[in-house]
Amino acid sequence: MPQRQYITTAIDYPNAPPHMGHVLEKVLADVSARWFRLRGDPVRFQIGTDEHGIKIQTTAKKENLTPKELVDRNVPLFRDLYAKLQISSDTFIRTSDQQVHWPTVIELWKRLMKAGALEKRTYSGLYCSGCERFVTAKDLVDGKCPDHNLVPQEVKEENWFFLLARESDWLTKLLAKSYHIVPSFRAQETLSLIEQGLEDVSFSRPKSSLSWGVPVPDDPNQVMYVWCDALTNYISGLGLLTDHAEGEWWDDAEVTHVIGKDIARFHALIWPAMLKHAKVRTPDRLLIHGFLTSEGQKMSKSLGNVVAPEEVLSKYHVDALRFYLSHEIPVGNDGDFSWKRFDELYNAKLRNQLGNLLNRVLVLLKRESAEMNRGNMKTELSKEVDVAWKGYAEAMNTFALHTGIQQAMTLVEHANVAMQTTAPWTMKGEEKMQVLSNFAEVLRHVSLLLLPFIPETAQKMSVQLGLPYADQMLAKDFVLTDAMKTWGGVTDWKTVGEPAILFPPLT
Numbered sequence: 001m002p003q004r005q006y007i008t009t010a011i012d013y014p015n016a017p018p019h020m021g022h023v024l025e026k027v028l029a030d031v032s033a034r035w036f037r038l039r040g041d042p043v044r045f046q047i048g049t050d051e052h053g054i055k056i057q058t059t060a061k062k063e064n065l066t067p068k069e070l071v072d073r074n075v076p077l078f079r080d081l082y083a084k085l086q087i088s089s090d091t092f093i094r095t096s097d098q099q100v101h102w103p104t105v106i107e108l109w110k111r112l113m114k115a116g117a118l119e120k121r122t123y124s125g126l127y128c129s130g131c132e133r134f135v136t137a138k139d140l141v142d143g144k145c146p147d148h149n150l151v152p153q154e155v156k157e158e159n160w161f162f163l164l165a166r167e168s169d170w171l172t173k174l175l176a177k178s179y180h181i182v183p184s185f186r187a188q189e190t191l192s193l194i195e196q197g198l199e200d201v202s203f204s205r206p207k208s209s210l211s212w213g214v215p216v217p218d219d220p221n222q223v224m225y226v227w228c229d230a231l232t233n234y235i236s237g238l239g240l241l242t243d244h245a246e247g248e249w250w251d252d253a254e255v256t257h258v259i260g261k262d263i264a265r266f267h268a269l270i271w272p273a274m275l276k277h278a279k280v281r282t283p284d285r286l287l288i289h290g291f292l293t294s295e296g297q298k299m300s301k302s303l304g305n306v307v308a309p310e311e312v313l314s315k316y317h318v319d320a321l322r323f324y325l326s327h328e329i330p331v332g333n334d335g336d337f338s339w340k341r342f343d344e345l346y347n348a349k350l351r352n353q354l355g356n357l358l359n360r361v362l363v364l365l366k367r368e369s370a371e372m373n374r375g376n377m378k379t380e381l382s383k384e385v386d387v388a389w390k391g392y393a394e395a396m397n398t399f400a401l402h403t404g405i406q407q408a409m410t411l412v413e414h415a416n417v418a419m420q421t422t423a424p425w426t427m428k429g430e431e432k433m434q435v436l437s438n439f440a441e442v443l444r445h446v447s448l449l450l451l452p453f454i455p456e457t458a459q460k461m462s463v464q465l466g467l468p469y470a471d472q473m474l475a476k477d478f479v480l481t482d483a484m485k486t487w488g489g490v491t492d493w494k495t496v497g498e499p500a501i502l503f504p505p506l507t
């Protein structure tokens with residue numbers, strides 16, 4: 001049964017151009033969204049930008065721009081990059097959008113007020129301008145925020161507080177029952193946070209210290225900061241709590257938020273508690289990814305090892321990058337970006353194994369007659385294809401995407417070995433045709449298995465193979481049928497197309 005899916009990524013903070021961490025997250029979400037569509041689920045996929053806050057305000061000032069000018073300049077950098085990465089999102093939400101985003105935010109705040117979930121207090125605390133939030137003494141290392149190497153400022157001011165501390169029991173039950181953290185090893189980290197005790201959370205700041213944000217309803221001297229504004233993007237993009245709500249994408253959908261491990265606690269704890277008080281159902285799943293290092297070290301400007309996504313895309317086809325991230329980094333784990341490993345993978349897996357196999361099979365087939373003739377030949381590979389589909393679906397359905405892509409590549413590896421041992425180029429006539437046609441059939445399956453990961457390449461493969469459905473493969477309504485997943489199931493496939501080099505040599 002098709003199940004409606006709503007999948008979102010974190011919204012990006014556009015005070016600087018996008019980095020590889022953004023790319024890792026979008027590719028992970030995109031592969032998931034594409035898999036949902038391929039298995040027949042209706043999908044809504046949202047990405048966007050988190051545009052308010054002090055960092056934007058101060059960056060803009062430094063550059064002699066208004067905050068609005070800064071975000072209007074930087075947001076297209078994100079949109080352009082995601083277009084190049086072929087992220088198949090349906091909506092792009094901007095939190096500075098007063099028409100789309102603000103009405104839901106304001107209504108949500110009012111509901112929290114009405115539910116008694118907000119309280120105004122005079123607060124004095126340690127504020128890290130890097131984190132853009134109050135930090136507690138136990139967050140600090142040698143008196144400094146370890147993430148920003150900054151000494152936090154002592155700040156005393158009036159804030160609206162969201163009463164989170166009293167939600168521990170409810171959250172523990174929710175996380176055990178209906179709000180699932182994937183992969184599961186990330187769940188324990190979150191539960192231990194609850195065990196350590198939750199604190200109420202500052203939800204607004206005086207206008208004097210933060211002016212770039214959504215004004216607090218009925219309290220013009222206060223501006224919302226971070227949570228009620230940013231987290232709410234997930235429902236404002238659907239118009240929830242307004243008169244144009246597309247509620248079916250929330251109430252009747254499986255809701256998956258794809259986020260980094262650094263913001264897991266906010267999504268696991270603050271967000272569902274907000275929704276509860278607003279009388280909106282809680283999401284189903286948090287899909288949490290790790291961080292990306294560069295050549296084994298934390299990416300940082302001072303180490304000079306920052307990898308710019310645009311640099312990778314200027315050297316390689318987009319699918320090489322999508323392949324690298326999907327193949328090398330088990331979902332949820334930290335991963336490493338290494339140029340050397342990138343080249344190895346490109347040459348070994350994409351060029352020599354995948355590209356070469358396709359090319360050899362097609363060239364040999366064309367030399368005969370280009371006609372497909374599988375005969376009744378049973379091969380080891382046909383059994384392997386069945387097994388691969390089962391393992392693949394299981395892996396993909398549980399977000400073990402790295403296992404999914406490996407199923408496809410293992411098939412490629414075995415087909416290469418079989419090509420060497422059967423040596424079809426030494427054969428003649430009917431036998432030769434049948435053996436080669438069977439290799440083409442393996443490649444047909446491989447191209448479908450790879451479709452969520454490297455869509456353009458998968459389609460190119462299918463075009464070269466001459467598959468009747470090749471032209472529709474990149475459409476959002478393309479669904480894998482049982483026939484497509486069956487050995488020899490595409491009966492109207494009669495001839496193969498023109499071979500062409502799939503991945504050019506690196507220069």
Ligand SMILES: [Zn+2]
Pocket residue numbers: 128129130131132145146147148149150
């Ligand atoms: Zn900090």
